[in-house]
């Protein structure tokens with residue numbers, strides 16, 4: 001049902017309650033796992049390859065986006081450091097990014113749907129999406145209607161995502177739940193399920209404009225929703241924690257959560273992304289520290 005979901009056909013369902021204490025303890029415990037040096041190096045490189053390098057400021061300019069694109073295509077002079085997955089910008093800067101990244105394989109992601117509040121009429125949000133796609137966006141990061149979600153209007157949230165998915169055409173759709181405004185893990189789980197049923201290619205925690213943004217616990221809830229959706233439908237939905245992820249240590253923690261919840265199949269940029277404006281520098285710095293000595297290949301994040 002994830003592809004071709006239809007407006008007005010929200011299949012109401014009940015979801016098991018999330019145990020808050022358990023989920024927070026489990027998420028924290030997975031951050032204490034000690035990784036060997038080789039696994040860290042592999043994990044850090046993987047994190048770079050999964051990064052949506054982001055700038056979403058009112059003062060963004062062509063110059064800033066050009067710099068960001070250079071950084072995304074070649075984060076480090078060493079040839080074994082991979083390119084980032086995408087750059088993520090506001091719609092008016094999509095053409096700048098598209099031109100700069102042409103032929104590189106690095107995608108252009110655009111926020112849309114009246115990001116970050118989403119408080120515009122649906123017609124405006126859909127026009128925002130269509131315009132971003134026409135300008136060259138490969139991926140659209142939409143925000144859900146949090147007011148509707150909080151009011152329990154699940155059918156309305158579903159219908160809006162279905163409409164946005166249709167407006168995306170071939171562009172991939174990431175659905176931002178803005179978990180910091182949803183208030184409970186149960187609501188995060190429910191919103192994840194609604195987004196996946198409505199056709200999301202990815203579910204994403206946050207805009208980066210609201211605190212709290214991504215946390216390991218909220219990410220674990222969403223990863224488990226993705227796992228359950230996969231068991232029920234056979235469809236693999238991607239995950240993007242975003243907002244407040246600034247250190248290599250945090251990034252490795254998220255990768256452990258993914259590996260332990262969804263397995264190696266999700267350890268690639270097609271199914272996992274980090275949304276981050278300042279994470280890359282710390283990852284590059286830690287990579288330099290870790291790679292002293294002969295690098296033999298990782299035994300935990302062995303994908304690259």
Ligand SMILES: O=C[C@H](O)COP(=O)(O)O
Nearest residue numbers: 208242243244275276277
């Ligand atoms: O989607 C990505 C976020 O806006 C980035 O948030 P950040 O600036 O806290 O890294």
